[in-house]
Amino acid sequence: MTAAIPTIALVGNPNAGKSSLFNALTGARQKIANYPGVTVERKAGHASFADGRPMSLIDLPGSYSLTPASPDEAVTRDVVLGQQAGERRPDALVVVVDAANLDNHLCFALELIALGLPTVVALNMLDLAERDGLTLDPAILSRELGVPVVPTVAVRKRGLADLLAAVDGAILTHQLETHDHADPPPSDAALHQRARAIARAATLSETPVRRWTQRVDAVLLHPALGFLILLALxxxxxxxVYAWSEAPIGWIEGGIAALQEAVTAALPDGFLRGLIIEGILGGVGSVIVFLPQxxxxxxxxxxxxxxxxxxxxxxxxxxxxxxxxxxxxxxxxxxxxxxxxxxxxxxxxxxxxxxxxxxxxxxxxxxxxxxxxxxxxxxxxxxxxxxxxxxxxxxxxxxxxxxxxxxxxxxxxxxxxxxxxTVAKGNAAGFMMEMPRYQWPRLRDVGIALWQRAWIFLRRAGTIIFVTTIALWLLLSYPKVPEGSSESQVDYSVAGRIASGLEVVVAPIGFNHDIALALIPAMAAREVAVSALATANAIEAGDDEEAMAQSLSERLQGRWSIATALAFLAWFVFAPQCISTIAITRRETNGWRWPLFMVGYLFLLAYAAAGITYWTAVAFGLG
Amino acid sequence: MNAKLDSAPLGVAVRISRIDWDAMSHDEGRRLREFGLMEGIDVTPLHRGSLFSRDPLALSVGRMQVIIRARQAAMIEVAPTAP
Known part of the structure; x- marks a missing residue:
């Protein structure tokens, strides 16, 4: 056999606790990418057997059967059948089933077992099932299914070592046997009947279901009360988002100011100091500040x-x-x-x-x-x-x-x-979904996901925003305004002149030169508008001590009318200023038609909304 | 007596007597079966819609709870469970 690291795929129904099990097995050692050609997330990670041999784990999208109903489910089928481009067929499957939902989850499990790959069933969330009044016998289940069954409680890391040992054993016995048969796929009804029969056989006792979840649902799904609770939430x-972020934002601002002071003290006045203080720290800093929110x-x-x-x-x-x-x-x-x-x-x-x-x-x-x-x-x-x-x-x-x-x-x-x-005419949409039990969110799983989001944001700040900010700083700083000129540096610069052109278009909706200047680099990402305003502001303040001491918002108060500020807010409700969104729309709709349509209709709406807001505000004397 | 699931009273278990598979799309039918909704199965309608609509319908099937639209529920005939 090959000496390659074995690949083990986690597969199962939605809500079987697959992701928790994946997190528990791999910890933070995960890599998220896309399957080539499709935009389905590929979650992979590493773990090791008890004796230290490494294995690679992939977490396949949740699915109900091998007949896919969505692109996600198609990936799951293709991977387990070995038909997914660029993905080796897994060496073994870990079929994750919710112990409290065997009737249903065993259908997919039976389909997967019939594939003939080395397979182990993880009888997951056994603690919740027991709390639900269900007593199961894993040994009976294993006998009926013909594969090892390991009880696990992923969120408490129970059963993980046994699970991996069983996988190791399954791969080993599989190599010793010959497997040249593939069972013909049974009909849906037959599959369900078998699943229910097996579930009944493995259930030693059960009490009426999910009283706790049903009691909570009586309130949260109440036609009127439930709706009010959703709105209140x-x-x-x-x-x-607004109130709790105040303190951490203060810390970040303090940190950036301290860095700026340190750089001022360490570097002589000149190009590099300007770039670091105004361009990098001023620009990127003004975006990082929003991480807490x-x-x-x-x-x-x-x-x-x-x-x-x-x-x-x-x-x-x-x-x-x-x-x-x-x-x-x-x-x-x-x-x-x-x-x-x-x-x-x-x-x-x-x-x-x-x-x-x-x-x-x-x-x-x-x-x-x-x-x-x-x-x-x-x-x-x-x-x-x-x-x-x-x-x-x-x-x-x-x-x-x-x-x-x-x-x-x-x-x-x-x-x-x-x-x-109009353009997306079609039948009334359907809506069929499984409603999971309530459960306490696991700090660890939430923590990992939160860290992944923070990292994506910081990487964005470090790349797209960093580059556009520096480009803007250069365009704003050159050419240098001649000594004794009455024009400001910002107006005289390349960026300032481009903005003057755009200003003609946006002046009717109350936008001034500052805004025209901020809108261009903000095409890359909306938040760049803030760093653009900050950078332009820092350059314009120059060495003017008094102007430097003012915060950005104080400066804006002096330069913008309330009507202009409100119009600017209304603009951003609609404006499609985000390269990433346009790119993902192109990918998800397979072409330029829909992203272009999206950008066009959103800019039209943005212009109209800003205009109406501005003219209304002016009519009320806020101009 | 043959009532439709979309008008069955909430909180009372009923048995599915017939599903009009021909009236729904292939995918709809398959997803219903994957949820375990088939002839002979007992279900309990639990919640129906919110402030603004009688749609959708949440029901329990075995130990699972699923949501379907009233339109699909109207294709499912139910009878009282055997005493």
């Missing part, structure tokens, strides 16, 4: 997902989403898009209907992603007073932020309604 989430938002989303609440939210939202031609399935990608449209658009793969999916992709950028937060918080902080609304504990700034989120959502619903009647 989302409101708390957005207030939390992004992490708080992701933390909420991850907790809602891990606890099982997210499917309930999808259930509650399905009625509304159906009215605009979407389904509750779309709620999860759209909610993820509040953190970032890129994973959101990728999550639309779980939507089986093509038109439903296309519409969800096209409206995903309208959800207020975390990259807008830097822009929103800067402008809100500068122009909206930090007071409470009428003596209530509700802050005005938080309320405005909530309003911006709401505008995006309402805009998205209206756009979906129009799209489903």
């Amino acid at each position: 989302m409101f708390v989430m957005f207030q939390g 992004i992490l708080i938002l992701f933390l909420f989303i991850l907790l809602l997902e891990a606890s099982g609440y997210m499917t309930r939210a999808a259930f509650l939202m399905d009625g509304i989403m159906a009215k605009v031609g979407l389904s509750g399935r779309g709620f999860i990608p759209l909610l993820s898009s509040f953190a970032c449209a890129v994973p959101g658009i990728m999550a639309t793969r779980a939507i089986p209907d093509a038109k439903d999916r296309l519409t969800t992709i096209l409206i995903a950028p309208l959800m207020t992603c975390s990259a807008r937060l830097p822009v929103y918080t800067l402008i809100i902080g500068a122009f909206i007073p930090n007071t409470n609304v009428g003596g209530s504990p509700v802050g005005l700034q938080g309320l405005v932020l909530f309003g911006l989120y709401l505008s995006g959502i309402v805009g998205a619903l209206v756009v979906a309604l129009v799209l489903r009647r």
Whole structure:
């Protein structure tokens, strides 16, 4: 046999606890990439057998059977059949089943066992099943299935060593036997009958089901109360993003200022010092500052997902989403898009209907992603007073932020309604989903996911934002304004002159030269608008001590009217200023047609929204 | 008596007597079977819709809970469970 490191694939139904098991086996040693040609995430990692021999593990997308209903499930089938390009057929399968849901999960398990690969069944979440009043006999199950069955509790790391030992043994015995038969696939009904018979045989005793989950659902899925709770949760989430990030943002700002001082002391005045202080620290720093808010938002989303609440939210939202031609399935990608449209658009793969999916992709950028937060918080902080609304504990700034989120959502619903009647016409979308049990989110799993998100953000800050910021700094700094000229350095620079051209187009909607200047590099990523304003501001302040001492928001207050600031906010509700989103849309829709359509309609909406906001505000005397 | 699942009262177990497989798409039918929704199976409708709609329907099948739309539930005939 080959000396290559064996590849073991984890495979099973959605909600079988596969990812927790994968996390427990590999720890943080994971690599996430895409399968070539398709945009399905490939999660791989390493672990070792008891004697130290390494193995490579892959976590396949959750699936109900070997007949795929979505691109994710197609990957699962192709990998286990050895038909996935660029992927060796796994040397062994670990079939993960939820101990409390054997009737159903054994169907897929039987299909997988029939493939004839060395297979071990992980009887996962046995503790929850026992809490649920279910007593199972793994030995009977193993006898009926004809493969080893190992009880595991992935989240408590129980049974892992036994599982790996069983896999090792299965590979070994497999090599000694000959396997040239493949059973013909049984019919669905026959499969179900066998699965139920085996589950019954292995169940020693059982009490009525899931009382705890059903009691919680009586409240959380209540037609009126449940809906109010969902709204309240989302409101708390957005207030939390604003309120709890204040202190950590202060620490980061302090750290950057200290670095800038240290550089000033260490380097002589000149090109390098300017580049580091104004370009790198000023520009990238002004984006890193928003890491706390992004992490708080992701933390909420991850907790809602891990606890099982997210499917309930999808259930509650399905009625509304159906009215605009979407389904509750779309709620999860759209909610993820509040953190970032890129994973959101990728999550639309779980939507089986093509038109439903296309519409969800096209409206995903309208959800207020975390990259807008830097822009929103800067402008809100500068122009909206930090007071409470009428003596209530509700802050005005938080309320405005909530309003911006709401505008995006309402805009998205209206756009979906129009799209489903025009370019994405089709049958009413379906909505079929399994509702998982409630469970306490595991700190470890949430922690790993949060760290992966933080890393993606920091990498973005370190690459796209870093490069655009430096390019902008150079374009702003050269050519140098001649001595004694009345023009400012920013106006005289290359970037300033380009901005003057754009200003003609955006002046009618109340945008000034500052904004025109910020919009161009912000095509790369929205948050660059903030670093662009910061960099331009730093260059313009130059050596003017008084101007240097002012914060960016103080400077903006002096230069922008409230009407302009509000128009700028309205612009960013719609504007598709994000290269990553455009790129992922191209990939997911296989061509340039839909991303171009998306960019076009969003810019039109952005222009109209900013214009209407500006003209209204001016009419109310805020110009 | 033959009632449809979409109008069955909540919280009362019923037995699926007939599913109109021809009225639904192939994928819909397959997913229903994967959820374990087949003739002869007992299900309990649990929750129906929210403030704004009678859709969707959450029901329990065995130890699992699944969500389907009322349109699909209307293709499933149910009868009282045998006493």
